[in-house]
């Protein structure tokens with residue numbers, strides 16, 4: 001992982017849902033290096049460790065985007081910024097998220113008040129509450145700055161209404177994140193011709209096994225079917241959008257030993273014939289579009 005400044009997507013946490021299992025993948029977080037910026041997309045548990053393991057200095061933290069406030073996307077937002085702060089973060093950080101993000105951040109700082117106050121006095125650190133600003137967004141244009149454009153699209157993730165797909169564009173390159181969503185046809189227009197579409201995905205067989213394994217089976221199945229997409233549905237969006245590469249991410253299930261990459265590929269090939277990546281924690285996907293980084297498995 002040599003070139004620090006190569007435009008790339010790094011999948012830090014690739015599983016859907018908040019559970020973690022021994023040796024298994026981590027909940028949702030990604031890193032987008034584009035035009036010299038370091039952008040974090042979603043902050044599920046493990047995002048801090050994932051960034052460090054990807055060779056990214058926490059002090060490089062610049063902009064953070066949160067697609068929605070489900071814990072597998074936001075649980076480690078505060079701890080990530082706080083850890084960067086104790087590591088010497090001195091430049092301002094902006095967090096972009098749906099309504100409620102500011103409330104989360106304010107209450108996180110309250111919960112950590114003892115530690116924050118003591119480090120300011122004892123270690124001479126700047127006040128973390130002054131370093132961080134939160135911008136809550138709705139649908140549409142969120143940011144236009146130095147050639148970077150970020151737009152959002154409200155997707156279909158009941159019962160959460162404020163859940164947004166994100167489109168990042170810079171220097172003719174574009175990366176789109178579906179966020180968590182049931183099959184949502186307008187995403188195809190939103191993701192039109194993107195270099196990379198990162199779309200969430202489930203496997204039907206895996207969902208049945210997951211439902212059988214957990215105590216709350218029927219309710220869980222109901223939620224998954226109403227609020228998430230199957231792999232072939234993600235493939236349909238990618239085909240309709242004419243993207244260059246589809247990345248299946250937020251995998252459900254992500255840690256079932258019976259389900260492997262071949263199963264995901266089988267499912268998505270029904271609807272998508274183009275470049276494909278099945279996410280795995282730590283996987284690097286260059287934005288150039290030609291080739292995968294070493295260690296990446298593509299099909």
Ligand SMILES: [Zn+2]
Pocket residue numbers: 016017028070072073180250
């Ligand atoms: Zn999720």
Ligand SMILES: [Zn+2]
Pocket residue numbers: 068070157180
């Ligand atoms: Zn969700």
